[in-house]
Amino acid sequence: MSANLTDPCSVLIVDDMEENLIAFEAVLSPLHQHLVRARSGEQALKAMLRQEFAVVLLDVRMPGMDGFETAANIKRLDQTKDVPIILVTGTESGSDYAYRGYAIGAADFIAKPIDPWVLRTKVNVFLDLHRKNRQLAMRAVAGDGDRLTEINERLARIELLLRRRPGTDTAGLADRIAEVERAVGALLPGHPGTE
Template sequence: MSTSHADPSSILIVDDMEENLIAFEAVLGPLHQHLVRARSGEQALKAMLRQEFAVVLLDVRMPGMDGFETAANIKRLDQTKDVPIILVTGSEGGADHAYRGYAIGAADFIAKPVDPWVLRTKVNVFLDLYRKNRQLAVRTVTGDADRLTEITDRLSRIELLLRDRPDTDPPGLADRIAELERAVGTLLPDRTGTTR
């Protein structure tokens, strides 16, 4: 398993029973990540709005807001909808729990009693995906910054051309401006919030 000790990610563990939280912390401890506890669905939602998590480990059976309701609420919020959820369920749920969980957006299931190796492996897969997505986002931002630098350089050259030329429409200026407008347009977000 590949884990990063230098830049730990956060994992949210949601269970209403203290002994289960302690057990999950003991199992996930060797991954050297930041473990955050929540004892209810309400606490889980508050925690998710306060910080970013790589994965959520969520017990299905809890008083009040159960795991299914909590997962559905997590998936409804723009800020948290992409966070993978591993539902922890007893053996009594069977196919009904699996269908219901996948229908609301759970990424995976694990049954009690939990096999420590299986749990660490599943969580580690989501940690790796989270890190790769973050690296990709950084590369995209860096690439955009490089493009903006290139555009700034081009604009500076055009400005120099305009200053040095007495005529108001030097040959090729309109083409250069159109090219720059297209380049800038690809970096600006469209109405859906994605880069064109």
């Protein structure tokens, strides 16, 4: 978790029409986030495998792989399944669009023509959730490190007690304790191989 919580998040915008991509970028630019374009479902999936996104804006009507199929593929992959998707629909879409979208895991919908304030507000909610999730993950890692350090200290105290005990096989004990210390040490943050 090397990312700073104040760093801009990435937002993926998926639409096959250049003018729509430009419009989304204009509306979202005041949020000061990293906006990434994809002009097809295939491009969107490739982008999602290359980097982490806080939210995806996904047009439903695209040639080839449409928005529903793209969303279903995003939700199938372990690496991307938790990324929220806002489906962008035309005004002619009916309740079957909402049913299909929610059934495949879409988090929200927005209809064209886009209200800039509503779009920014919805995206901002998911950006805040993404930041909070990163913060919780960083706290969990720090908490695990504290717990492992405490375990390592207790092991050292147990080793001292056992070494002082009469009749203890100190050579065998030292080998076993060294094994446990290496295993616990390998789990500590900052230890080579844990990053």
